[in-house]
Structures are given as C-alpha cells and as structure tokens.
Amino acid sequence: MKDKVMNGMQRFSKAMFIPVLILPIAGILIAIGNLFTNAQLLETVPFLDNPVLTGFGTILSGSLVSILTNLGLIFCVGIAVGLADKKKAEAGFTSVLAYLVFINAMNNFLQLSGQLVDPTALRGSGQTMVMGIQILDMGVFLGIILGVIISLIHNKYADIEFDNAFQIYGGSRFVFIVLIPIVVLLAIGFSFVWPIVQSGIDSLGGFINRSGNFGLFLYGTLERLLIPTGLHHLVYTPFLYSSLGGVAEVGGEVFEGARNIYFAEIAQPNIGLLSQSVVWDARGISKMFGLIGACLAMYHTAKPENKAKARAILIPAAFTSFIAGVTEPIEFSFMFVAPVLFVLHSVLSGLSMVTLNLFNVRAIGPNGFIDFLLYNVPLGVGTTRWPGYILVGLLYFAIYYLLFRFLIKKFNYRTIGREDTSEQTKLYSKKDYQSAKATTAGQLIDDVVDPNPSPDAGIAATIVAALGGDNNIKTVTNCYTRLRLTVDDPNKVDENVLRQETGASGVIVKDKNVQVVYGLQVTKVRRSVDEFLGRPSED
DSSP, X not given: OHHHHHHHHHHHHHHTHHHHHHHHHHHHHHHHHHHTTOHHHHHHSXXXXXXXXXXXXXXXXXXXXXXXXXXXXXXXXXXXXXXXXXXXXXXXXXHHHHHHHHHHHHHHHHHHTTOOOOGGGOTTTXXXXXXXXXXXXXXXXXXXXXXXHHHHHHHHHTTOOOOGGGGGGSTHHHHHHHHHHHHHHHHHHHHHHHHHHHHHHHHHHHHHHHHHHHHHHHHHHHHHHTGGGTOTHHHHHHHHHSGGGOEEEETTEEEESXXXXXXXXXXXXXXXXXXXXXXXXXXXHIIIIIHHHHHHHHHHTXXXXXXXXHHHHHHHHHHHHHHHOOOHHHHHHHTTTOHHHHHHHHHHHHHHHHHHHHTTOOOOOTTOHHHHHHHHGGGOHHHHOHHHHHHHHHHHHHHHHHHHHHHHHHHTOOOTTTSOTTOOOOOOOHHHHHXXXXXXXXXXXXXXXXXXXXXXXXHHHHHHHHTTOGGGEEEEEEOSSEEEEEXXXXXXXXHHHHHHHHOOSEEEEEXXXXXXXXXXXXXXXXXXXXXXXXXXXXX
C-alpha cells in the first residue's frame, strides 16, 4: 500500500507539470506588458511613453491576467491530460466538458437551495465568479479534484466500444456519459462539504502565517528536501496557486496564491510595495547564488590532478542553475555521496527565504536570473527592493562556499574532483553528453540495435539496455529535467551505465518507478527513447 501511494503521488506530481510550467510564461508576458505602463520606467525612458506602447502593454498584461482567474479549468485539463494513460487529447476535451457541467450544476443547486449570496457582496462570502457563473470558491482545488476523477474514469472506460446503433456512444463519448452523473453529484456534495474544507484550509493558512518565519523556513527546507522523491512540486504548488499562499484584492478582483497575487499586482501600474504573500515564491537564492558557491567549493577542494575535469563539469552546471534555475544536476552530484551536504543545502534554502522576509525584500527569481530580471527590474527598486535580493544572494553565496568547503575537507566527502580514479561520482557536462551521444551500444545489446544506428539511436539503445530492455519498460514520460519510467523488474536497472554512458547526473529507483536526471535536454532524450522503442509519444 505504501508503494502504491508513493507511485500515485509521483505520477500526480509529474502531471502537475503541465499546468504549472505554462503559468510562468504568462507571468513573464505580464511583466513585459508592465514595462510599457510602469510610471517610474516611463519617466526614466521618455520615448516609451506613447499611446501605442502603453496601449500594447495594457492589453498584453490585462489579457493574460485572465489566465490567473481561470486556474481551475487550466489545472483540470492539465492534470486530466497528464494522468491519462491513452487518448490524452480526448481526455483533455472531456475535462473541459466536465468542468462546465460541474460549475453549472453547482450554481443551479446553490440557487435552488437558496445559498447564493448577492453577487455584489462576494468578498468574504466563500463564493466567487468562475467563467461568469457564481459558485463556491474552490480555487485551484476544483481543477485538481476534477482532473484526477476525470483521468480515473477516462483510463477505465476510454476503450469501451459498442456495436450497431450504439457505436457512436463508445470511447470518449461513453466516458463523458459516465462522468455526467458523477460530476453533478460531486457538485451537489461539495455544496455542503466544501465550506467545511475551506474553513480548514483557511485555518491552516492562518496557522502558517502565524508561524511567521518558522513556517517560511519549514516550507523552504521541505521544498528542497523532497527533490529526490520528485514530490517537491506538491509542497510549493498550493502556496503559489491557492489561498494557502495568501488572498488579496487587486484591481477589484480577488486573487489567491503567491504567484497569482504577484502577477496580478505587477499588471497594475503605479503600485506600491508588493504583498507580503510574495515571500512564498522567493525560492531563487539557493539556485542563483547558493549552489554557485557550492560548485566553487567543490572545485577548490578537488584533487589537483582532477581540477580540469571538475572545472569542465561544474561550470556548465553552475551556469544552468544561475540562468535557468535548473538545480538537479548540481544537487545530484552530492546528494548521495554526501547526504549531509544536501540536508545543509535544504536548510540554507529555507533560511534564505526567511532572510529575504526579514529585510522586507519582495523580489523573486524562481527560475533563475532571466526570471529575476523580467519579473523585478521593470517594477523599480521601490516596489520589489530587488537590490536587497542580490545582497542576500551574495551573502548566501559566501555561506554556501565556506560551509561546503569546510565539510568536504573535514569529512573527506568524494564530491566532484575528489573521487578515486576507479569511482564514478560524476556530473556530466554538455560536452560529456554530446560525446556519449556519439557512441553506440552495439556491444551492450547486439541483438536489438540496428547495425548502423544514428547517434540518437545509440544513446537511446544504451538507456533502454540499462533499464533492462524493451520488455522491462512499461511506461516512459518526462518532466522538466527527469526521464520518468515504470519498469517490471527494478533489479535490472543498471545505474552505473545510465550515469557513465548516457550522461545522467542522477538515478532514483523507488519500487518500480525509475527517475533518470538529464537536465534540460531530457525532452530530446525522451523523444529518442520513444523512437527507439517504437512507441508513440502523447506527452
């Protein structure tokens, strides 16, 4: 049962990527729109102050804010598609239909039972407008709950077909038929249950807020500690997109969640200091500064004969972490050889968020330096106090460097550049990966590899062989940095080959779930594996 729960959580965490990863794009475009409406910037750069540019900025930011007010639908579709085993496009279409049925069913029931409040007095009533329809304010949780239920029904009934006159009612049509009574009953049931749940969520949010910096520290620490399990998304997502991360009225509309409030506020010209809720999205210090200090410490403690190799490995990894916020290649380089360093990294990540809060800094950089520039600099120093973010970052760069260097030398941890020549504690650079791609796996799996494989086929063949072969691989998916698979026999997985021959910076085997960390090139790796296996990819 424990393994089934863990497997389900990991799969759910992966499905969350579909809606979560699209939202920062909306945020960046909102920030760009704000460039043309920000009063401070227009005073500094007068040629931007013209009706065409300001009108464009107003339209761009104003139109994209609508995404934040429809997160329920976005998460419903994204999770349904992510959890669907087959016919993903049909699952997405069905989820839109089910969502519309739900909100209208709830609205009608609330009206019949006399529970609808005056539409002009929604603030604090627990009700809201969703796509122009007044229902209980379930926020992003509505999309998550419906997405999971829809995917379960879809996976069970999507292949059912009928004969003769009933043929048109098979497949996805039958899924929708089954969902109608389920969704209507859910709408009625949640009309009674959700006010209680909402009260509990509000109480939890209040407890966390009352916990102050301790709650913030715990949040930041857990968000890093869960990296090995792939479940860290389940920690920060509720704070970014639900009432746990705060509730604020911006421009006459109510927004829930730190990221939503931030995007909504930066779309408003001439705002003051951003809301305190933004602190829940201040997770970038360890990515942009801390881990760079850790990399420098690993380089300075490397053996003299390994300095060149360590430099070639660490510089690309540090650059990726700083620019794009992709930290796993660095974290996996010391996570297993020196777990104490990973715990220290998690603790420092939590402390960095507390430090930003203590200095009242409202700048964020969740995905590295590019995000930091686009989100904060256009708003001006007075709004985000972004120079304080850089000063705190430099402080943590020094702390990471000093503590990592001391502990590596004190306990002789075999981090990059300190391993024995027979060991393979290695983080692969882009150069290493390209070199590995150019080799073939003919000696490993002569019976299944084409006599003249392409470089992509070669790396895919090596990966498949290291995972126990085609017959051992049940499913292949990926998230932002990891190849995620389920296998029949986890004992057949060769972690050394995956690291040494394919450029993986980390391998996690949990029951029948396997995660192989490839960084930003994971999508290309996934595609080559799918092609090698001859399996269609719907993700």
